[in-house]
Amino acid sequence: MSLNCSTVKITEKNGDLTFLNQAPSQWKEAPDTPINYAPKEETVFLSGGLTLLQDKLIEAALNSLGIRFIALPNPDFKSFQTGKAFGNRGQCNPTYFTVGNLVKYLQHLRDEQGLSSEEIVRKYAYITAGGCGPCRFGMYITEYKKALRDAGFEGFRLTSFDHEKGIFQGEELEEQLLDYTPKFFVTLIKAVIIGDIINMLGYKMRPYEVEAGSTDVALAVCKEIVAEAFLNRSSLIKALWKCRGELGKVKLNRLQPKPKVMVMGEFWAAMTEGDGNYNLYRFLEAEGAECIPQPILNRLMLSIWEAEQALKNKERTAHEGEKAVDFSHAKSRLLIRTAKAAVKTHFALYAKAIGLHDYEVPNMEKLADLAKDYYTLECSGGEGHLEVAHLIEAVKHNLAHLIISVKPFGCMPSSAVSDGVQSLVTAHYPQANFLSIETSGEGAANFYSRVQMALFKAKQAAKEEWEALEKPEYIPEKVHNYLFQPKNEKIGSAARLLAAIEQRI
Ligand code: SF4
Structure with a gap:
């Protein structure tokens, strides 16, 4: 139970908002009047907020399990404004964007599709990640409920799974809402992994395409191929092999020095x-x-690593010989090992099928080792020690000409903790071209200008790296094929390819 701090009542009609002062009142989780919800087979589940491709693949994957699921449109500036209008003050930017995106979609169902608010509340439900985090993450469910109530959708159902505790429902009402079976999670994770792989290939190819827009066309075809494979429950590996053919048709000129x-x-x-x-x-x-995004896989591996650390701590403090405890720990250990092996195996199979050869599932032990002298590993929340580890790894292993750390305004783990630590990291690694930047939802001009300044330095570095290399007389055709992904000490893709030719790789 928490206190509703808002003293402002907001009413909305045809997009116009009215703000009325009101006396503070006790926050209530459940609506006063019981609601006759639709049974779960008839409930339409909504969610979204990952990458565009992953949202679509998840939709197909969950539909294939018989779940009526719709991926919400990408959160935009209007979603942010809606989230700010109906949310509490002082939230972080992802809360405003995602909460506002849901409210905006429900308003669309009501105002443009003609559904009544009662019908929407009865038939629809939202799936979100949540948890008892040390940051605002722990308040997401309540924040959704508050905004939905104020927007006229009181009692709208939410269901959440917690990355630390496994899966739980926000309240008793929701206990039977969705069957969070292992099959549900395996299917979901397959969609996330495949989305990561295709996204990574897209970022490698797009900057070098000869014909503008051809990579996006090929990626759109791949999205349809994989979505269809999910829906028909046919082989995902065969589908990815087919995607390989589509991506292979994109003409690339990869010998252009571009900053990574x-x-x-x-x-x-x-x-x-x-x-x-x-x-x-x-x-x-x-x-x-050329961008190097962090795949969602990283977050997944961090959650598994955190679960493993929590288990090790429990084992250290447990009383020896307590059979029930020993059994429960052994079971958890097996689950963690299975999860790790399953993620790695699926990633390797899918990456091989479509032709992503130079990326490996992140080694969480190695990353923890890099960060441990700077960041207390027990300190969880947000990305934990990963931001610090990524910066050190990028500098030590020549991964990028520029490292941008993006954070929503006022993010506790990212802005307040990691960035404080990063100043020590950059003092120890002065060669790092590092930019930490806030996204407040407003202030794009400032954001772009800071990125451009850091990018200028990165462009110079990419150019110098390229110019320092001998240019061979003969350039083999395979250099322009996306499947050729050599690894060496060069940072830029063009320099790396050239160095590989010189080294006859
Ligand atoms: S990690 Fe930062 S942005 Fe994300 S929920 Fe926590 S405080 Fe908000």
């Missing part, structure tokens, strides 16, 4: 492909850069 920019930071702000980070990826590409 690693984008990391708070999970949602760094991953979203829209107004949530001012379309950062497309902006960077338009400015002549």
